[in-house]
Amino acid sequence: MNKAKRKQLERRGWKVGSASEFLGLSPEEARFIELKLALSHWLRERREAYKLTQIELAQQLRSSQSRIAKMEAGDPSVSLDLLIRSLFSLGATKRDLVRVIAASNRPHAA
Amino acid sequence: MNKAKRKQLERRGWKVGSASEFLGLSPEEARFIELKLALSHWLRERREAYKLTQIELAQQLRSSQSRIAKMEAGDPSVSLDLLIRSLFSLGATKRDLVRVIAASNRPHAA
DNA sequence: TGATGATATGTCAGATGCGACATAGTGTCA
DNA sequence: TGACACTATGTCGCATCTGACATATCATCA
Numbered sequence: 515m516n517k518a519k520r521k522q523l524e525r526r527g528w529k530v531g532s533a534s535e536f537l538g539l540s541p542e543e544a545r546f547i548e549l550k551l552a553l554s555h556w557l558r559e560r561r562e563a564y565k566l567t568q569i570e571l572a573q574q575l576r577s578s579q580s581r582i583a584k585m586e587a588g589d590p591s592v593s594l595d596l597l598i599r600s601l602f603s604l605g606a607t608k609r610d611l612v613r614v615i616a617a618s619n620r621p622h623a624a
Numbered sequence: 625m626n627k628a629k630r631k632q633l634e635r636r637g638w639k640v641g642s643a644s645e646f647l648g649l650s651p652e653e654a655r656f657i658e659l660k661l662a663l664s665h666w667l668r669e670r671r672e673a674y675k676l677t678q679i680e681l682a683q684q685l686r687s688s689q690s691r692i693a694k695m696e697a698g699d700p701s702v703s704l705d706l707l708i709r710s711l712f713s714l715g716a717t718k719r720d721l722v723r724v725i726a727a728s729n730r731p732h733a734a
Numbered sequence: 735t736g737a738t739g740a741t742a743t744g745t746c747a748g749a750t751g752c753g754a755c756a757t758a759g760t761g762t763c764a
Numbered sequence: 765t766g767a768c769a770c771t772a773t774g775t776c777g778c779a780t781c782t783g784a785c786a787t788a789t790c791a792t793c794a
Contacts, residue, residue, distance in 0.1 A: 546709055549708070567740065608659070609726075612722045679769095686753085688754055689771075
C-alpha cells in the first residue's frame with residue numbers, strides 16, 4: 515500500500531523518530547512499520563557486535579549482501595519473516611525479541 | 625524446508641506442547657515456529673473473545689475465511705507478516721505482543 | 735589522487751504467499 | 765434424520781518476496 519511513501523519513510527527510518535508521525539498511515543500500519551524498523555535496527559547492531567560484514571552474515575544466512583543491506587535499511591521489500599528468522603539465526607532468543615519490541619517506540623534505543 | 629514434516633508438526637501444533645520436541649529442526653527454526661504458533665493461537669483467542677466468525681474477521685481484514693482458518697491453524701503457507709498485521713488490526717498493542725511472545729514456550733498459555 | 739573494502743541501490747527470474755473459490759468436515763438445532 | 769452455521773482443506777492465478785548479480789556510493793588508507 516503506497517510503496518513510494520512507505521519507502522521514503524523507511525529510508526529516513528528510525529533515524530528521525532517513530533514512524534507514526536508521517537502521513538496517512540493507519541495506526542496498525544504504523545505499528546507494523548515501527549516493529550520492522552526496530553528489528554532492522556537491531557539486526558545491524560547484532561551484526562556489528564559480532565564484527566561481521568554484510569557479506570559474512572549473508573553467507574551465514576544463505577542470503578546475499580544486498581538483502582542484508584535492505585533488511586538493515588528497513589526496505590519495504592523485506593518481510594518480517596526474513597528479519598526474525600535472521601535474528602534467530604544470529605542467536606537471538608525470545609527474551610531478546612521481547613526486549614526489542616517493547617522498546618520499539620523509543621526512537622533511539624541504541 | 626521440508627514442508628510436509630513442518631505441516632504435520634503444525635497440524636498437531638500447540639496442542640501437544642512446544643515444537644522443538646520434533647525431529648530435525650534447528651533451534652532457530654523451532655523458535656520461529658513456536659513464535660508463529662503462539663501468535664496463531666492468540667489470533668483465535670482474540671477473534672473468539674470478540675465473538676467474530678472467521679468470515680466476519682476476514683471481511684474486517686480484507687482477507688478470506690480460508691486464510692483465517694489457515695492462520696489459526698498455523699499453516700506453513702501463512703507468514704508472520706500476515707499474522708502480526710492481523711493482530712494489530714484486531715487492536716493488539718506492542719505490549720500485548722510482548723506478553724504473548726514471552727509466554728510462547730509455555731504449551732498451554734491459554 | 736587512486737585503490738581497496740564495505741555498504742547501498744536497482745533489477746530480474748524464480749520461489750513463496752496471497753485472496754478467492756470449491757468443497758469437505760463438524761457441531762447443533764428441530 | 766436434514767438443514768444450517770461455522771470451520772478446515774485443497775487448489776489456483778496473481779502478487780510479493782527472495783537470492784543473485786551488477787553497479788553505485790562511501791570511507792579509509794597510502
